[in-house]
Amino acid sequence: xxxxxxxxxxxxxxxxxxxxxxxxxxxxxxxxxxxxxxxxxxxxxxxxxxxxxxxxxxxxxxxxxxxxxxxxxxxxxxxxxxxxxxxxxxxxxxxxxxxxxxxxxxxxxxxxxxxxxxxxxxxxxxxxxxxxxxxxxxxxxxxxxxxxxxxxxxxxxxxxxxxxxxxxxxxxxxxxxxxxxxxxxxxxxxxxxxxxxxxxxxxxxxxxxxxxxxxxxxxxxxxxxxxxxxxxxxxxxxxxxxxxxxxxxxxxxxxxxxxxxxxxxxxxxxxxxxxxxxxxxxxxxxxxxxxxxxxxxxxxxxxxxxxxxxxxxxxxxxxxxxxx
Amino acid sequence: xxxxxxxxxxxxxxxxxxxxxxxxxxxxxxxxxxxxxxxxxxxxxxxxxxxxxxxxxxxxxxxxxxxxxxxxxxxxxxxxxxxxxxxxxxxxxxxxxxxxxxxxxxxxxxxxxxxxxxxxxxxxxxxxxxxxxxxxxxxxxxxxxxxxxxxxxxxxxxxxxxxxxxxxxxxxxxxxxxxxxxxxxxxxxxxxxxxxxxxxxxxxxxxxxxxxxxxxxxxxxxxxxxxxxxxxxxxxxxxxxxxxxxxxxxxxxxxxxxxxxxxxxxxxxxxxxxxxxxxxxxxxxxxxxxxxxxxxxxxxxxxxxxxxxxxxxxxxxxxxxxxxxxxxxxxx
Numbered sequence: 156x157x158x159x160x161x162x163x164x165x166x167x168x169x170x171x172x173x174x175x176x177x178x179x180x181x182x183x184x185x186x187x188x189x190x191x192x193x194x195x196x197x198x199x200x201x202x203x204x205x206x207x208x209x210x211x212x213x214x215x216x217x218x219x220x221x222x223x224x225x226x227x228x229x230x231x232x233x234x235x236x237x238x239x240x241x242x243x244x245x246x247x248x249x250x251x252x253x254x255x256x257x258x259x260x261x262x263x264x265x266x267x268x269x270x271x272x273x274x275x276x277x278x279x280x281x282x283x284x285x286x287x288x289x290x291x292x293x294x295x296x297x298x299x300x301x302x303x304x305x306x307x308x309x310x311x312x313x314x315x316x317x318x319x320x321x322x323x324x325x326x327x328x329x330x331x332x333x334x335x336x337x338x339x340x341x342x343x344x345x346x347x348x349x350x351x352x353x354x355x356x357x358x359x360x361x362x363x364x365x366x367x368x369x370x371x372x373x374x375x376x377x378x379x380x381x382x383x384x385x386x387x388x389x390x391x392x393x394x395x396x397x398x399x400x401x402x403x404x405x406x407x408x409x410x411x412x413x414x415x416x417x418x419x420x421x422x423x424x425x426x427x428x429x430x431x432x433x434x435x436x437x438x439x440x441x442x443x444x445x446x447x448x449x450x451x452x453x454x455x456x457x458x459x460x461x462x463x464x465x466x467x468x469x470x471x472x473x474x475x476x477x478x479x
Numbered sequence: 480x481x482x483x484x485x486x487x488x489x490x491x492x493x494x495x496x497x498x499x500x501x502x503x504x505x506x507x508x509x510x511x512x513x514x515x516x517x518x519x520x521x522x523x524x525x526x527x528x529x530x531x532x533x534x535x536x537x538x539x540x541x542x543x544x545x546x547x548x549x550x551x552x553x554x555x556x557x558x559x560x561x562x563x564x565x566x567x568x569x570x571x572x573x574x575x576x577x578x579x580x581x582x583x584x585x586x587x588x589x590x591x592x593x594x595x596x597x598x599x600x601x602x603x604x605x606x607x608x609x610x611x612x613x614x615x616x617x618x619x620x621x622x623x624x625x626x627x628x629x630x631x632x633x634x635x636x637x638x639x640x641x642x643x644x645x646x647x648x649x650x651x652x653x654x655x656x657x658x659x660x661x662x663x664x665x666x667x668x669x670x671x672x673x674x675x676x677x678x679x680x681x682x683x684x685x686x687x688x689x690x691x692x693x694x695x696x697x698x699x700x701x702x703x704x705x706x707x708x709x710x711x712x713x714x715x716x717x718x719x720x721x722x723x724x725x726x727x728x729x730x731x732x733x734x735x736x737x738x739x740x741x742x743x744x745x746x747x748x749x750x751x752x753x754x755x756x757x758x759x760x761x762x763x764x765x766x767x768x769x770x771x772x773x774x775x776x777x778x779x780x781x782x783x784x785x786x787x788x789x790x791x792x793x794x795x796x797x798x799x800x801x802x803x804x805x806x807x808x809x810x811x
Contacts (some may be wrong), residue, residue: 171649297792
């Protein structure tokens with residue numbers, strides 16, 4: 156197991172350098188000039204301009220910039236934002252908690268709704284509930300996420316407010332306001348972010364459970380006189396959950412990497428929204444810092460998911476060499 | 480990194496579909512069909528057989544019909560839309576202020592937008608971008624994915640290692656973020672259909688390469704491949720004549736399903752302002768433009784959204800149908 160983990164950690168190295176090199180390559184090709192963007196329309200003497208470019212190291216070729224950047228990164232220094240002058244670590248410190256809150260709220264919805272819908276749908280196969288789950292998951296997978304967000308904004312923020320004469324509605328933008336505590340602000344973005352994954356979780360749960368129920372060991376369990384409840388929970392659902400847990404784990408990684416669309420629609424001040432604005436503003440240090448943070452989170456969570464797989468399913472043993 | 484993880488995930492999704500179709504008695508291979516086949520002494524090719532099964536899948540047929548309606552109406556739009564509903568792009572400065580934000584009526588079945596243009600006309604024309612990007616981007620992904628997947632699966636060794644490491648890098652990079660970065664490189668005046676197709680195509684090849692690689696790994700163990708090699712067939716001939724035809728079914732299924740995904744990505748990127756520049760109508764851009772009028776005129780975002788939803792759903796269901804028809808387990 157240790158051998159497996161260390162081998163996987165070693166594999167991080169090429170991926171890490173691959174992504175950061177690619178990132179550097181792409182952003183150096185970006186035409187916009189961050190120095191001009193920072194100073195706006197104001198006239199600037201060529202001397203000042205040259206000095207600023209020099210100060211940010213923008214005159215060096217991209218690979219020199221890359222080496223400098225990695226050097227600073229190894230000391231935990233992500234540079235400062237070209238736009239606001241704030242240290243990037245500080246910006247990420249402020250925004251990342253919002254991404255985490257959104258991701259965990261969405262995962263909770265996904266686990267409760269997705270798993271429950273999948274179980275009900277499998278146990279009552281071909282019932283109206285099963286039809287409803289099958290139909291709604293197909294539709295949810297085809298829904299544009301940002302459109303769903305806007306519809307929720309319209310329904311809960313505008314229509315419901317009109318209908319109840321302003322007595323009841325949900326906030327549709329930002330993470331805090333005088334009327335609502337933060338968790339209320341979280342409701343609509345979390346539903347939006349959870350939508351597609353919940354549909355997938357329900358589908359996987361349904362098909363896994365259907366497959367497990369048909370297995371011989373489930374029939375044996377019934378035959379030896381175990382109660383239906385025990386067979387369902389200890390023998391069927393427990394085994395059917397393994398792929399669902401994997402899916403949800405990988406999905407958590409994806410959500411923790413910043414939900415650009417959801418965060419943009421709801422003005423949610425998370426890391427996805429921050430990176431998106433930084434790309435538009437050519438604020439390279441923020442883009443790099445954000446992407447590197449997100450990358451490390453994704454890599455670590457994927458590794459954790461694979462390790463937990465071995466614990467959940469004793470049939471899986473990660474050997475030293477041919478394990479993969 | 481998550482090589483195993485993501486493969487498991489693909490497998491699980493595939494299993495999900497496979498089991499569903501089997502359980503619901505979809506035309507995977509019902510007994511009646513077998514007897515019918517024997518009774519008639521018909522011999523059908525794999526493709527004729529697949530078409531026969533597809534024809535019996537109602538959801539797939541409805542999807543095909545919807546896709547045909549969308550294609551025909553958008554391709555022929557020049558003939559009937561501007562005359563009846565007005566131009567999708569031109570703004571009539573004379574009447575714009577009087578005609579703006581109208582509710583649906585006989586004249587404007589979906590109402591008008593904030594510049595007095597007919598929303599129905601814009602939705603019909605918007606299908607051009609969505610369909611073109613959907614089909615072309617997937618074509619780009621399939622071409623890159625087939626070549627690299629074939630290389631990787633057929634030769635193994637270091638080309639395999641390198642290609643698989645590259646797919647790791649692509650998969651570690653958050654998808655939509657990667658697309659935004661690539662499109663941001665292109666100056667707004669050059670952004671358009673080609674940049675969109677290129678970006679989505681470039682990001683989609685990794686899954687295709689992996690699916691194809693794994694089906695090649697399975698197929699190339701077959702005796703007939705060894706026989707071909709023993710008879711002195713070249714690598715290229717082995718690949719094209721013996722391996723490819725037997726490994727291509729999962730790719731067809733995957734590609735059909737991917738068209739819907741590509742349409743969704745195009746809409747999302749257009750929504751973020753990185754798509755084909757205005758005034759060319761695209762569904763994602765129409766939703767972004769309509770956001771400002773959400774309170775008073777939700778119709779501005781509802782119609783293009785329904786267009787995206789129905790089209791993506793049609794391609795997804797068609798993909799399901801094709802998978803059942805070709806009897807692909809996608810279980811590598």
